[in-house]
Amino acid sequence: MRSTIRIVASIPDIVDSTRGFERWLKGVIPLRQHELDYKHEMMAADTFSFLRATFYRWAELAPQELPDLADAPRVLAVGDLHVENFGTWRDLEGRLVWGVSDFDEAFRMPFTYDIVRLATSAGLAAAEGHLNIDLKQACAAIMAGYSAALRSGGRPMVLAEQDRWLRKLAAGRLRDPVVFWARLQALPTARGPVPPNLKTLLVQRLPNGSEAVRYVRRRSGLGSLGRERLVAVADWRGSRGQGDGPVGVGMGTQGSRGQPDLLPRPGDIRGALP
Known part of the structure; x- marks a missing residue:
């Protein structure tokens, strides 16, 4: 009679997992401990915040907890994907667009x-209580949206050209520019030298001809808390512009119009989606 031996990999608990991840991250980029402390508080606040802040834990557990999904075609995935990782921005032509941000x-x-x-x-x-939607409805919408995005090339939505209801929703939630710039201008100038490579990346996000560039620190998000997040603020033709982002340990590839090219071509999925 043949016996079956099941081997179960040992996975550290969340405390050890978090310590291990942060210890590794400190060896790659500088971290701000008070931001990490705040992140830990937010992780304990509710389950949604915990998910947002712990992509490393998801990556650690998914292969074991979701073995049926592990054989699907591999793509350059967003990875830390959740409902608050979508937003609006202006493209190179000044149009309001919506997508993964x-x-x-x-x-x-x-x-x-x-x-x-x-x-x-x-x-x-x-x-x-952050969303008013049934889980089955959400899953159906996600599958339909992902499939449609594959067929259309996986580009952000230009709200002036499509999705009228989403355009109205986005326009209604746009931040007051006066309040936004007042808060940004109130941030203190970052102390110490800005790494040349980071300075180059930030300046590239500013309009050509920007002047009086100033670098400030800003707290934003959950998953990236603890990393150095700098914002470049500048004057441009009598108004202000800004470019920001956290110090990262990896970058996605760039597609047309400067947008990250993260979704696969429809053929890459090989019929795995309806």
Whole structure:
């Protein structure tokens, strides 16, 4: 009679996992301890915040907890995908567009991980009262949207040309520019030298001809808390412009119009989606 031996890999608990990740990260980039302390407080606040702040834990557990998804085609996935990683910005032509706006955890992995993580975040956000949607409806919308995005090339939505209801929603939630710039201008200038490579990246996000560039620190997000986040603020033709981002340990590839090219071509999925 043949016996079956099951080997279960030992996975550290969340405390050891977090310590290990932060210890590794400190060896790669400088970290701000008080920001990490704040991140830990937010992780303990609710399950949705915990998910947002712990992509490293998701990456650690997913292969074991979701073995049926591990054989799906690998793509350059968003990785840290959740419902608050979508937003609006202006493209090179000044049009308001909507799409995924956070790529600092992009990595090659099964495309199914992105879909399941996004659906998980929708369920947790609904449970915490952040979204008013049924989980089954959310899953159906995610599958339909992902499939449609593959067929259209995976580009952000230009709100002036499509999705009228989303355009109205986005326009209604745009931040007051007076308040936005007042808060940004009130931030103190960052102390110490700005790394040349980071300075180059930030300046490239500013309009040509920007003057009086100033670098400030800003707190934003959850997953990237603890990393150095700098904002370049400058004068441009009598008005102000800004470019910002956290210090990252990896970058996604760039597609047309300067947008990250993270979604696969439809043929890459090989019929895995309806």
